[in-house]
């Protein structure tokens with residue numbers, strides 16, 4: 569096969585940032601994706617429909633002329649989120665979900681929830697009005713090993729949450745473990761996004777010949793056996809698993825630091841990375857549904873009608889792209905790739 573034409577994909581988990589940073593990365597996403605679920609972890613976070621409306625306007629204003637892109641907005645859940653805000657979010661039509669971060673779990677999560685049960689009144693309303701809950705599924709307890717945080721979150725918080733709210737529609741974001749795959753398969757009204765880094769790499773790459781900060785994201789990469797199970801889930805044709813890059817740009821100097829930030833940048837070449845992963849599993853025929861069908865189906869939105877074409881050709885991922893003062897290192901910089909999206 570030399571060409572692969574698929575329906576234009578969407579990114580169901582994206583960090584776009586704001587201001588100059590957003591202007592630098594937005595064109596990359598727009599080149600590949602028609603829509604994206606925009607993460608609300610700005611400083612301060614997007615907590616109200618008014619915040620989301622203003623952020624959406626700034627994104628739309630930054631879309632280069634002649635390009636099409638639809639930002640799908642989310643609200644950042646806090647201990648103080650009001651059930652009325654959920655009603656207003658649903659009514660707005662442009663807020664598509666609410667994002668849960670455990671306080672202190674990751675980049676800009678200081679406003680996150682301190683105890684998930686504090687939000688039960690909000691979940692009740694979300695379940696009623698059919699607004700999905702997106703989970704950063706990790707515990708932050710100091711005594712839990714960093715590699716076990718997803719598994720413990722599922723046992724301690726997600727299982728009880730789904731028992732309390734069986735009809736609440738949930739996306740377990742950027743899953744990293746076989747525990748997450750098994751839980752999603754066994755439970756109703758829950759789906760999962762999977763990133764390119766968790767399909768392509770195990771935790772070994774973090775320490776290959778030295779410490780490699782550009783592979784550091786949260787949840788952290790896991791053992792090879794987990795990667796294989798994620799790849800199996802993504803290529804299985806099960807609609808519960810779909811594309812979400814978690815592309816999270818940080819300037820080079822905040823990654824290459826004595827205390828480096830978490831986040832991999834993949835908006836530049838996401839669809840090519842996923843294509844490599846699917847080809848490695850001999851499952852190119854499953855790519856289109858994972859990338860372009862199951863996401864809109866879950867969010868109850870129409871599928872895109874445009875197409876993109878990937879061509880078999882070799883090219884090198886650039887070492888850096890322009891971004892603020894110190895540049896941005898794409899995921900797997902320097903790697904030779906076998907598929908490239910054609911320019912239209």
Ligand code: NCD
Nearest residue numbers: 583674675785786816830831
């Ligand atoms: C994200 C970021 O930088 O905003 N980082 C990451 O490692 N994924 C936050 C997040 O989604 O956890």
Ligand code: ZN
Nearest residue numbers: 581583607814
């Ligand atoms: Zn994220």
